[in-house]
Amino acid sequence: MTFKWIERTPTRRTFLKSAAGLSAAAMGGFPAPAIAQSSEVTVISAESNANVQEALRRIAADFEKASGTKVTVNNMDHEAHKTAIRNYLVAGAPDVCFWFSGNRMRAFVNRGLFDDISDLFEKERYADVLGATTGAVTVDGKQYGLPTGGTLWGMFYRKDVFDQNGLAVPATWDDFLAFGEKCKGAGLVPVSIGTKDLWPAAGWFDQMNLRINGLDRHFALMNGEMAYTDAALTPVFDHWEELIKQGFFTPDHTSFGWQEAGAFLAQKRAGMMNLGAFVRYAFPEEDLGQLTFAPFPTIDASLSRYEEFSLNSVHIPANAKNKAGGREFLSFFYKPENLAAYLEPAGNVPPRNDLPASKDPLVNAAVESLKTVAGTSQYYDRDTDPDMAQAGLVGFQEFMARPERRGAILERLEGTRRRIFKL
Known part of the structure; x- marks a missing residue:
């Protein structure tokens, strides 16, 4: 050999x-x-x-x-x-x-x-x-x-932070909104995120689109078969904007990479983080036993469960x-x-x-979670054309920072889609 x-x-x-x-x-x-x-x-x-x-x-x-x-x-x-x-x-x-x-x-x-x-x-x-x-x-x-x-993407949190603040894993969107209010009342940022490197924002789009439009429509968008201005995407950005306006995310998140955002979670400054299990690398060894995985909350209960699995x-x-x-x-x-x-x-x-x-235990939790999954996507920048992905990553970060620009961002992405997929 x-x-x-x-x-x-x-x-x-x-x-x-x-x-x-x-x-x-x-x-x-x-x-x-x-x-x-x-x-x-x-x-x-x-x-x-x-x-x-x-x-x-x-x-x-x-x-x-x-x-x-x-x-x-x-x-x-x-x-x-x-x-x-x-x-x-x-x-x-x-x-x-x-x-x-x-x-x-x-x-x-x-x-x-x-x-x-x-x-x-x-x-x-x-x-x-x-x-x-x-x-x-x-x-x-x-x-x-x-x-x-x-890498199974989902919501990671510290068990001790949940115990100390009486928090429960949110299973539905209403649960999630209530979770955010309880976090803020306890002095925690509900969700830690760093979008300096762009791609973490795409995880939020993917997770919500899978739970609002399902896997087939998600792939239709990824394959250039669906417009970014399609009405089906309106509730995705409506839900996302609701979180932004309610202060769910790390302030000034465009200044932080995922490692720094992960450190906020490790330091008990945030409630949850939407990422892969590599968030462990932001934790000191002695705290890894506190790190726990949970699926992203359900939005439309009538849809089968689809997850991001890169x-x-x-x-x-x-x-x-x-x-x-x-x-x-x-x-x-x-x-x-x-x-x-x-x-x-x-x-x-x-x-x-x-x-x-x-x-x-994080791997075992992910394996158990996957047993109830009806289908998987990869991740935005793996699932679509590379040039479309780059434009999308920029657009999603901009939306999280300036949600009032939604219309212009989606029109720009739609123009990119039509150019790349030759429509």
Whole structure:
């Protein structure tokens, strides 16, 4: 087994990537794959976390021992990989590569650069254990990858702050409004947020749109099939504006990054925060036991429950030389014990529901929560065209700071949508 490191630079999205400790891969019962004639499987990953690198190294070594097939893993800098993949998928493709599911995967599927692995899906019965997350790697009824570690977005809070102030987790919109008033009465900001980096504001749009318009309409907007001036979006911005005007959010939030906003939550200055479990990195180690997850409140009780679940993924390029070997490696990598070891230390949520319980209670809470989810989106900047996403992120931040500009912002976004999607 060969492991090569190509550049190493930490990135801001490190927290959305899978991480892992030592592989606990069980070797017993793994049959020699039908790829003995193939001498090598090449893998490209983009991991900056040393534990992830070690996990992949161990899994690759275990596969090599079981199959007799050499595995070469090339690890790239995360940001450099975003550019490199556009080139190597066309020429010099590996047999396996790590990427993102959802719209970012679809862009390569539409160009014929990711292989259809529906045969592997059916053979391994992955749909039975992936449930709603199957959609993240599905295009036109076919699967083009396997989801790896995920981030379930929701409302995080400190148990001790809730206990000390007599707060209850808001289940409905009315509960949420009452929660905000109680927080303010206790001297707390109801919701901590930092929009300096733009993307945290998009989480609020996504969560409310999913609960007001549902998954299909949300994806219609993401795919450019629905106007930003559509009347269906009016109640989304009405609800959002109600929170803004009632002082729910951190004052001067455009000056803070998510880490600083997370610190406000950790310092008992705020009631809740809408983010992924990586908010843990804003907490001192001794306080992590107080951090708890809850779903975003229901707005329309008649809708099924849809959640934001950002998933990374792993794929077989259409131009791979050893597609059979790539499939054998994926099936080995995706064994519950291997995937669990790969995800555990960073607290990423497993997409499949048959993994052993995590040592992290936040992960276990997310896994339980996902069992009642009817479908998932990714996140605004993963689900739509990149240029549309950038315009949307700017617009959402502006709306949170100046809600009176709503009309102009939505007209601007609609003009961007029509230009990008060539309408």
